Amino acid sequence: MRSNADETINRIREIAYSEGDRRARAAAIAELIRVVGDHRWVGLYDVGPSLIAAIAWTGLKAPSHPTFPVNQGLNGAAVTACAPIVVQDVRNDSRYLTTFGSTLAEAIFPVLSPTGQVLGTIDVESDRVNAFSAEDEAFLSRCTTVIAGLWD
Template identity: 30%
Template structure:
């Protein structure tokens, strides 16, 4: 896994305060999709706690109709409620799954916390069954910590 190298590259992106937070997050999406062979769609969703909805932010990959997701719906919506990482090794066996593409086989969602509040999440779809390991979770938790600092 190339996480050590990706961490170094991501640190450079996060440190570029000449770019907006949104621009840096878009660069992170590209870095992750291009750097990890089984990350086929990488994006951020951000919470609106008043409407209890998630709103799509920067992403790379196939276009999605899922630009607004209610809390509790799908994997992302469940993470907005549970505040926990959610790894789905095989989306076919997940009851509350929102299909974005017929090619998606697995998904991982990790929340972003700012001042103790779940403000969003990184969502990664893979076209490979069961590709995610604890190393992915650990790396993505670090990514989310860095995103929180630039928000």
């Protein structure tokens, strides 16, 4: 992490539970996660009964798949497992849905309700193989617990 994780988590919590446009709050959270982790792209997604849909993202461009079936891709795998999926080299994982040709590593962290239902996901992409450290994974896991306000 490039800065103090506790300060960033507190800022993310403030944004998640603040008033205002949900997409704008989600975009601000995605940008904080992207900058602090030095990631190339970060997106936040809603998870419905049959579709996963992008709420907001930050990085060079919009995702190639802004919506897709809940059983597809690494997002779908994380939703099905109700657990994070971290792939350090997407070229070796057939579940990867190509969003950007330069993505080499991707991490998906589900956001869970108090009852364990998957509400959404944090999707982080990197143009480096082995981009996610244990510290990155711990930070992203903490983020999932403080952004639930986006689904209130």
